[in-house]
Amino acid sequence: MIPLAIVVGGLYAAALYLIGRRSIVKLVIGLALLGHASNLLIFSAGGVTRGRPPLIRPGDEALIAPYADPLPQALILTAIVISFGVLAFALVLVHRAYTAVGSDDVDAIRTTDA
Amino acid sequence: MATWLLSTFVLAALAPWLHRLLRAATPWVLATYAAAMAVHLATWAPQVADGATPRVAWTWAAALGIEFSLRLDGWGLLMAIVISGVGATILLYGGGYLAGDRRLGSFYMFLLLFMGSMLGVALADNLLLMFVFWELTSLSSYLLIGFDHERPAARAAALQALLVTGLGGLALLAAVVLMGVAGGSYEFSSLLSRGDAIRGHASYPAIIVLVLLGAFTKSAQFPFHFWLPNAMQAPTPVSAYLHSATMVKAGVFLLARLTPILGGTAAWQVPLMLAGGATMLLGAVMALGSDTLKRILAYSTVSVLGTLTMLIGVGTPAALHAAVVMLLAHALYKGALFMIAGAVSHATHEYEPERLGGLARIMPWTATSAGLAALSMCGLPPAFGFIAKEAFYESTLGASGWSTWLTSAAVLGNVLLFAVALRVGVMPFTARATQATTDAHEVSLTLWLGPALLAAIGILIGLSPAVCDARLVVPAGAAIGAGETPPRLALWHGVGPALYLSGLTVAVGCAAFAMRRAARLAGIALRKPAAWGPESWYHGCVAGMNAVATWQTRVLQNGYLRVYLWTTLVTAVGLVGYALLRGADLTDLPLSWDLHAGETVVCALILLATAAAVRARARLAAIALLGAVGYGVALIFVFFGAPDLAMTQFLIETLLVILFVLVFYHLPPFVIYSELAARTRDAIVATAFGGMMALLVMAIGGGHDGPRVSDYFAERSLGDAHGRNVVNVILVDFRAIDTLGEITVLAAAAAGVYALLRLRGGRARLPRIAVEPRTTIGSAKRERAETAGT
Known part of the structure; x- marks a missing residue:
């Protein structure tokens, strides 16, 4: 669907622009947006089905078509949680780096010896 | 002969220890070993003279049809006797020449290693095996020429010899492979009868050029002669061995050995x-x-x-x-x-x-x-x-x-x-x-x-x-x-x-x-044009290679994340875009604007929030907008039949916003560090990539036929795993190990977060590193940003 595609594109563009900033704080925000972009990419790439969650209704033995594809959903569920872990770590790391270096400019962090 | 060959390598490994044990007697023992080899090889001479060519072979790389095969013919025998016989005198001489030197043990090791490699070149029947030994002679001669490795001149000479002969070695490898393809075998003994096939093969000229390159570099033929006199930086025993009897003869040895196979034509004879x-x-x-x-x-x-x-x-x-x-x-x-x-x-x-x-x-x-x-x-x-x-x-x-x-x-x-x-x-x-x-x-x-x-x-x-x-x-x-x-x-x-x-x-x-004085003057006069000769080409090549390496490191490996990012992105946009434009018919995309009002609003809101988050000057605003984007994505999950995703997304997004607020409170306000031109450039590249991704999603278009993995899960979920929520069943049952891995990652991240937070008092304990003075543009922007941000 075109609107979803546009949202994916917009998220990617914004995420990468922010990751390219020298301010490390913006980099983290970009990282968060990148997670959304990738999740939506996986979600929409397989095709979307409206209002038919992959739940087997009581009485049925299996899913009855049409149903939303459960596999990308399982992948994305994992991805959401993992990206939360990565972001949490990145945030704390940025905080540490700022405390140690005294700047949030990526170019000012030139050495690993802080 | 295999025993002698392999025992030389074993002896090389043991040499330092042997030297510690025997001290001054070592050269005599080693020389006796080499002399015994020469004598034993000489006893084969009558047999070989009668036309026998003893051959031994072991399977080496059976799938490639390569054998570890050795063969003794008259030419190899002569060379092997020279190698071991002269080697015996050199081992004795070297022991006396370097007597008292603390590196004498490693000298014996290198010399024996070289001797073994040369024997391998002389005795190998398989061309690829011969090549391996050939390269080993280059490597061990590097160690020998640069034996006085504390002198820069010795190191430079060793490197020069290695680079020149190594270049030839590469050419030789190509020649060997071409010969193997043209002749249908990698054994000298088999190729001897297939000379006509190789001489008539289309790659014959290429083989000649490559063989000559390999042999000329090794045997110091013009224009590759310059490395040999420079290699006189080596200790004299090394020069006496490598540069009279062995290493430099390897090229000549190879040329002669290949003459029955490649020779007899003008293309072979004239260049030689x-x-x-x-x-x-x-x-x-x-x-x-x-x-x-x-x-x-x-x-x-x-x-x-x-x-x-x-x-x-x-x-x-x-x-x-x-x-x-x-x-x-x-x-x-x-x-x-x-x-x-x-x-x-x-x-x-x-x-x-x-x-x-x-x-x-x-x-x-x-x-x-x-x-x-x-x-x-x-x-x-x-x-x-x-x-x-x-x-x-x-x-x-x-x-x-x-x-x-x-x-x-x-x-x-x-x-x-x-x-x-x-x-x-x-x-x-x-x-x-x-x-x-x-x-x-x-x-x-x-x-x-x-x-x-x-x-x-x-x-x-x-x-x-x-x-x-x-x-x-x-x-x-x-x-x-x-x-x-x-x-x-x-x-x-x-x-x-x-x-x-x-x-x-x-x-x-x-x-x-x-008239040697006059001759010497003539020779000295020749040095001036020689300054423009092949050796200066060598130095030019080395300098040029270093310059290119420096340049490409500076450009590609400069340590700036964003440069790597932009390089990767531009390449990706170029390649994927090209494939997309060539492969997919863009006029016939399975497009649909089929969208409900609610969905349209959510999509628009996500885009707006994203744009606003990019432009936000205040930290809190950016976090709020990021949260809005996350909730918007969760709503999309709701609309398109993914309630589990939506639930998780809502929860995680909430947690994330809280975490961001907590951490950002301790971080500085947003600062615009880069210049307008850089930002414009970045925006263009990012937009191009975003556009490409959008196009990609459209091109994939959701329409794919054929069996899907999901059908399996849809059918088996209830029967096999007794679960009605298929997504959950996939996570905890069908792909349970993946989920276990995911939990491990989370645990590792949590441990990392905890460890970083426990490192308290950073400023007090850790020395502050010098921060480069901010550029004037940066500081001006920072002031503006600070006023805007607070």
Whole structure:
């Protein structure tokens, strides 16, 4: 669907622009947006089905078509949680780096010896 | 022969330990080992002379049809005897030369490693195996030439030798593979009968070019000759071994070995004759123009290597036979002369022949050996060198074409070498004593025994060449395509053109020696054009390579994340965009604007929130907008049948916003560091990538037919796993191990977060590193940003 595609594109563009900033704080925000972009990419790439969650209704033995594809959903569920872990770590790391270096400019962090 | 080959490598590994155990007896033990090998190999000679070619083979890479195969033919046998025999004298000499040096143990190791590699080159039947040993000689010679690794000059010379011969090695590998493809086998013994197939193959010219590149670099042929004299930075025992008898002969050895397979055509013979002749003359002139003993000998070696190449190029049975004789004679006298030069320098601390004199009385043993070796190098009877020179003249006189030119070049080269021989082998001992030589002394037994033996053998073979000819030289010639020539070597050939030419050589050679000052000046004058010669090309190439490496590191590996990012993105946009535009019909995309009102609003809101988050100046606003984007995405999950995702997304997004607020509270306000141009550039690249991704999603379009993995899960979820929520079943049942991995990742992240937070008092405990002064643009922007942000 075109609107979803546009949202994916917009998220990617914004995420990468922010990751390219020298301010490390913006980099983290970009990282968060990148997670959304990738999740939506996986979600929409397989095709979307409206209002038919992959739940087997009581009485049925299996899913009855049409149903939303459960596999990308399982992948994305994992991805959401993992990206939360990565972001949490990145945030704390940025905080540490700022405390140690005294700047949030990526170019000012030139050495690993802080 | 396999036992000798492998035991040499084992001995190399044990050498340092052996040296610690035996101390001063080590050289004698090692020399005995090498001499025993030479003698044992020599006992094979009658068998080989009768035409036997013993071969042993083990499976190596069966899938590729490559065997670890060794084969002993006349040519390999001669080479192996030279390697082990000269090696024995070198091991003895090296032990004396470097006596007391704490690196003597590793010296033995490197030398034996090199000896084993050379034996491998001589004995290997499989071309690829031969190549492996060939490269091992390059590597071990690197270690040997750079033995005094604390001197920059030695390191540079070692690197030069390695790079030049390594380049040739690469070419040789390509040649080997091409030959294997063209001939259908990687065994020398099989290829011998398939010479016609290879000579008729389309890749024959390529094979020749590559083989010549490999052999010429190894054997220091023009224009690759320069590394050999530079390699005189090596300790003298190394020079004596590598640069007289072995390493530099490897190229010639290979050329001769391949002559029956590749030879017999103008494409093979002409380049060999031209390069060989040029190298012969150039080396001889440069030898006369050089100053130090070792450099003079090095250039004279270059000259002889040129002679050998030229003779292989001439390719007649007589020429090939002469090449074998010359190789043997040269190994004997040049090995001796190198060692003598080292002994003289050892005793007098003087390196230039013009500053030496009167050593005959002080160093009688060394002087005698020098005289005998010089006799051979001059080509005077009764030395073996005389027979070699006669054979050389006879083969150039008998060459089918270019006979006059070849003979003239041969005479000129020999005249110059005659003068060189007098200069290094005779003058230091007979000229008037100089200041440097007055307090000299005779060297120890280990230092003079080796050269004395080699020189004496040179005379002995000269006195009765028949046995050596029949048992070694003729079979060696037969193996490289000279056919079954009858033994022909004799000290007295009768009066003929060759003898007249010998007489001419001696007469003009004496004159050249008398005029050596003028010759030296000519040689020195040659140094100026030589500065523009091949060696400067080498330096240019090395400098250019370093410059390119520096440049590309600066450009591609500069440590700036965003440069890597933009490079990757632009490449991705280019490649994917190209494939997309070429592969997909963009006018026929399965597009649909089919969207409900709620969905449209959510999509629009996500986009707006994203744009606003990018432009946000205040931290809190950015976090709020990020949260809005996350909730919007969750809503999309709700609309399109993914309630689990939506739930997770809501929860995680909430947590994330809280975390961001907590951490950002401690972080500085947003600052715009980069300039407008950089931001515009980044925006363009990012937008291009976003657009490409959007296009990609549209092109994939959701329409794919055929079986899906999901159908399996949809059918089996209830029956096999007793769960109605298929997504959950996939996570905790079908793909449970993945989920376990995910939990592990989360646990690791949590541990990392905890550890980072526990590192308290960062400012107090950790020294603050210097922060580069902010650029003026940055500071101006920062002020603006701060006012905007608060």
